[in-house]
Amino acid sequence: MSVVAEMQNLSKVKGGKRQYTDNKAGHIFLLPWTIGLFAITLGPMAMSLYLSFTDYNLLQAPNWIGTDNFVRMFQDERLLNSLQVTFTYVLVGVPLQLIVALFIALLLDRGMRGLAFYRSVFYLPSMLGSSVAIAVLWKQLFGTTGLVNQFLAMFGIEGMGWISNPDTALSTLILLNVWTFGSPMVIFLAGLRQIPAMYYEAASIDGATRVRKFISITLPLLSPIIFFNLVLQIIGAFQNFTQAFIVSNGTGGPADSTMFFTLYLYQQGFKGFDMGYASSMAWLLVLIVGAFTAVNFLASKYWVFYDD
Amino acid sequence: MIEQKTNSSRPAVDEDSSDPRTPAEVREATTPPPVNTYKPAPRTMVRAVIKHIVMVAAALVMIYPLLWMVVSSLRPTDVIFREPGLFLTTFEWSNYEQGWNALSHPFSHFLLNSAIVVLGCILGNLISCSLAAYAFARLDFRFKKIMFGLMLMTIMLPIHVIIVPQYIMFSQIGWVNTFLPIIIPKLLATDAFFIFLMVQFIRGIPKDMDEAARIDGAGHARIFFQIILPLMVPALATTAIFTFIWTWSDFFTSLIYLTDPEMYTVPVALRAFIDATGESNWGALFAMSIVTLLPVFLAFLIGQKFLVKGIATTGIK
Structure with missing residues (x-):
């Protein structure tokens, strides 16, 4: 069961008062995790919630300033712009990546010869994609004298500095995200394999076309997997940082066109040492990601189909 | 006869x-x-051929930039700007020499730092996550449901909401510019994704054996170490390889905690290299990029089977 399905199930099961057979052992085995939960996760979360209402700058003790940081966020044009950049990246990049992943997975499915080889080739970029080295490569590929322009020149097309142009810089990063479609593809492939072949056979006997089979069999039966990929990729895309940082030398440029929300948060907190403001930004991010996930879960009732 | x-x-x-x-x-x-x-009918044959052409083309588009980067790392920088092909006339090994020694420490120093961090994180994840996973998958204790729910939620929690206070906390105890802020959280099972992966795996192991061992008087420690742990080696391998690849490439945490060149891991060293040369020396920059990608590539080659299985079982099932 996937993380997503697991969470949907949690609310269904009811617990009652009873004896626990492994109470002591359970908590001993969980001790490292429990310490981590409080010391590394929940404690800092509470702390950052407090800091988001202060003007803490690492040097002086924090002063309570109420909701000033939150008011400031909605007047901060650069922050609003960074939200727009991030939303564009998520709302265009994730669906694009998933469509490519699903398309290739569909082609690869059904016992294609050389499947293992193709799968490796498509999977590899998603393992490398988050590294600084690939961001370096991307910077060259889409630079003024980059590989893309060299190819365009062969066809007599004059390219441009894709990364130095504010209109196209973000698109190159969206493309980089699409390039890493391998890991959702692997999940799609595993999901496709779970669909019983007899459904397709029965449909063939009834004279269903390929498109018909895709719409009536593949899509509904794959919808939990599509949902799972959607939720995880959206959460991941919101947190993207490295590529924008490297491609823009940490500036989010040109003209703030690659200023992801996380990059702006980093600049405020770890360059400007405005820890209070950075904390309030972090909580805004949690709220946004949480809202997206919640909407996803709510909407899933209308399009995700569970067999069991 | x-x-x-x-x-x-x-x-x-x-x-x-x-x-x-x-x-x-x-x-x-x-x-x-x-x-x-x-015997495939001609139409199916044609379809298969077209499919393969599409696949080969797509694979080429995907992989070409990587191949070109490898080749370009052996070219003088001015050739990189005008040669989109993959054919090499000379081998410019000096790119690797230059890149290796471009910063205050030789690149091997950063590779070693990264290796230490990665090793620590792998050990941390293997130990702490398997303990937690055993509890969640097999034991019956109070607050289990709440704890399990919290664990699932931490998978989805953006790291940014804890990084600021965490940084303040770790800097107050003098851990900035050590590897501890990266390794210790793993020892405390904060990579919940792997707990989840292992829970899935343990649930798939038949309970007969631990029940038999329990009747024979074995405690949970013994069942865990002698029965469950040996059986969950594939899940441990998946965890180790994913941890290797993700930690090796992790830029954000290193950027925040490791500011002294002495302590740089590979991603921050590469970034420092970009700052130092100002992209004038693409050949050397590519060379060092290849050096940093190589371990990930090897881990991918060796562990691919586990990666595919791991990602598939956490995704579906």
Whole structure:
């Protein structure tokens, strides 16, 4: 069961008062995790919630300033712009990546010869994609004298500095995200394999076309997997940082066109040492990601189909 | 008698024949019917060929930039700007020499730092996550449901909401510019994704064996170490490889905690290299990029099977 399905199930099961057979052992085995939960996760979360209402700058003790940081966020044009950049990246990049992943997975499915080889080739970029080295490569590929322009020149097309142009810089990063479609593809492939072949056979006997089979069999039966990929990729895309940082030398440029929300948060907190403001930004991010996930879960009732 | 029997069951027919049947008859009787009489119809063949052409083209587009980067790391920088092909006339090994020694420490120093961090994180994840996973998958204790729910939620929690206070906390105890802020959280099972992966795996192990061991008086520690742990090696391998790849490439945490060049891991070293050369030396920059990608590539090659399985089982099932 996937993380997503697991969470949907949690609310269904009811617990009652009873004896626990492994109470002591359970908590001993969980001790490292429990310490981590409080010391590394929940404690800092509470702390950052407090800091988001202060003007803490690492040097002086924090002063309570109420909701000033939150008011400031909605007047901060650069922050609003960074939200727009991030939303564009998520709302265009994730669906694009998933469509490519699903398309290739569909082609690869059904016992294609050389499947293992193709799968490796498509999977590899998603393992490398988050590294600084690939961001370096991307910077060259889409630079003024980059590989893309060299190819365009062969066809007599004059390219441009894709990364130095504010209109196209973000698109190159969206493309980089699409390039890493391998890991959702692997999940799609595993999901496709779970669909019983007899459904397709029965449909063939009834004279269903390929498109018909895709719409009536593949899509509904794959919808939990599509949902799972959607939720995880959206959460991941919101947190993207490295590529924008490297491609823009940490500036989010040109003209703030690659200023992801996380990059702006980093600049405020770890360059400007405005820890209070950075904390309030972090909580805004949690709220946004949480809202997206919640909407996803709510909407899933209308399009995700569970067999069991 | 036995000899004869084996003889006649062989598809090839012997001349010396005590067998009354004709060779053709024997062949027919002994040769198994052809297993695969299926011949693809021309249309399906055409479709398969087109499919392969599409796939090869797509694979090429995906992989070409990587191949080009490898080749370009052996070219002088001015050639990189005008040669989109993959053909090499000379090998500019000096790119690697230059890149290796471009910063205050040789690149091997950063590779070693990264290796230490990665090793620590792998050990941390293996130990802490397997303990937690055993509890969640097999034991019955108070607050289990709440804790499990919290664990699932931490998978989805953006790291940014904890990084600021975490940084303040770790800097107050003097851990900035050590590897501890990266390794210690793993020892405390904060990579919940792997707990989840292992829970899935342990749930798939039949309970008979631990129940039998329990009847024989084995405690949970023994069941965990002697039964569950050996059986969950594939899940441990998946965890180790994913941890390797993700930690090796992790830029954000290193950027925040490791500011002293002495302590740089590979991603921050590469970034410092970009700052130092200002992209004037693409050849050397590519060379060092390849050096940093190589371990990930090797881990991918070796562990691919586990990666595919791991990601598939956490995704579905």
